[in-house]
Amino acid sequence: MSIKKRGEFWHIDIQAPDGSRVRRSTGTTDKRQALEYHDRLKAELWEMTKLNKKPKRLFEEAIILMLKDAEHQARFDYKQAHAEYFLRIFSGRDLSSITGEELTNSIPNFHADTKKQIANGTKNRYRSTILRAFSLAYKMNWIDAVPYIPRYSEPKVRVRWITKEKANLLIHNLRLQWMKDVCFFALSTGARMSEIFTLTWHNVDFVNRVATVTNENAKSGKARALLLNNDAIELIRKLRLRNNCEYVFTRSTNRRVYDIDRRDFKQACEQSGIDNFHFHDLRHTWASWHVQAGTPLYTLKNLGGWETLEMVNKYAHLNADHMLEFANNVTFTAQRSIGNTEINVSNG
CATH class of the missing domain: 1.10.150 (DNA polymerase; domain 1)
Structure with missing residues (x-):
């Protein structure tokens, strides 16, 4: 039998039915367990070759x-x-x-x-x-099918946004200057918090007015371009003049920021009369402003780095103007003239 002890453990040497050899340690010092492992592995190799059975995967x-x-x-x-x-x-x-x-x-x-x-x-x-x-x-062809796990029902997507007047008031009432900068940038670009605080100067292109969100920092795991509008590029240029840190957004001490100051944000919301509002709602606000200004949903999807159009459909109700031109294509009644008489005809 092809089983030998090498050092502390027993090792096996098996020739599979297809002619290949399997040499490995059994991981045990007990000969009886090693023999059991040998026989079981030999049987599995036979089933894999003769019955096309998949190898065992843990x-x-x-x-x-x-x-x-x-x-x-x-x-x-x-x-x-x-x-x-x-x-x-x-x-x-x-x-x-x-x-x-x-x-x-x-x-x-x-x-x-x-x-x-x-x-x-x-x-x-x-x-x-x-x-x-x-x-x-x-x-990887390790299993024949993916097991079914039912999805848990979740509340409908919460969309909370504020007007530009309220946004200006919110930024004014923030106590910390770096918090003002962060919130202003979020409202100007729709960037997520993680994208803002991981943004480095190396990934800012002033000439083409674009910042790159690298794949390790993007929510989807795929790098994306963060377009810088006039407000955002002006802010970035001001920050560059007083910032010697690797990261774009820093505290007054020029040290990297990892999270917002939640106390400052909460107090500013209260002073501005804004209820039930979170930092991520600045992204919702940016998207809502875009839709109200007529930005097509597909364009908004690309601007905001959403993976599917379904993710931006929650903003569609904010501007139905683009659909009004089609609304009168079908009406319930139509007027028809017979001779000099006008009559109403139901289309139903």
Whole structure:
């Protein structure tokens, strides 16, 4: 039998039915366990060759695929946390043996630290992470199908925007100058918070008036151009004169900013009479202003870096002017003349 002890562990040397050789350590010092591993592997090799059976793949291998795929995407830390969570449940399992029901039941319902109930939106992020792992495994031909995990219902998309007058008042009431700059830039470009605070001077093109959001900082994981309008380019030029940091937006100490000053933002909203307003709503405001000014939705999609047109349809109701010209193409009644008499005719 092709099993020998080398050093501390037993090793096997098997010739597969297709003529290839498999040489590896069994990882055990127990001869009985090594023999069992030898026989099981030999049987699997026969099934793979003669019955076209897929080789056994562990759950961990699919997780590694997912993490490699996501390593340059925004919020990679979320994916890592999700990976650690699912590994605690399915580590060591044959990937093809895990069912959709098991995966559905594994989605957490409560936060481990606070014991508070997890929102459906967060559950859907866990769902997306694990489905991505199985989808990549399917593309690698490791499994025959991707398990089904039902999506959790979420509240309708919240769109909150303010007028230009309110926006000016908000910026005026901000106490910190760097917060004024950040909010002004967000309203001028529609940039996301992560895109603003990771923007470096290296990625600003003053000549072509464009800033590049690199793939590791873009939400979609794909680099995109952030067009700088007159307001944005004027602000950027002023910042360049007083900024020696690698990053565009800094504190007065010339140190990089990682997050907004939430206290300053909240107080400015209260002083401006703006309720239920978050920093991300500045992006909604920018998009709403564009639609009201007549910017086509497809153009807005590209300007804002949304992946699908469906993501910008939530702003469509803000300007229906472009549809009014078609509204009278069909009317309920029409006037027809017979001789010198006018009569109303129903089109129904």
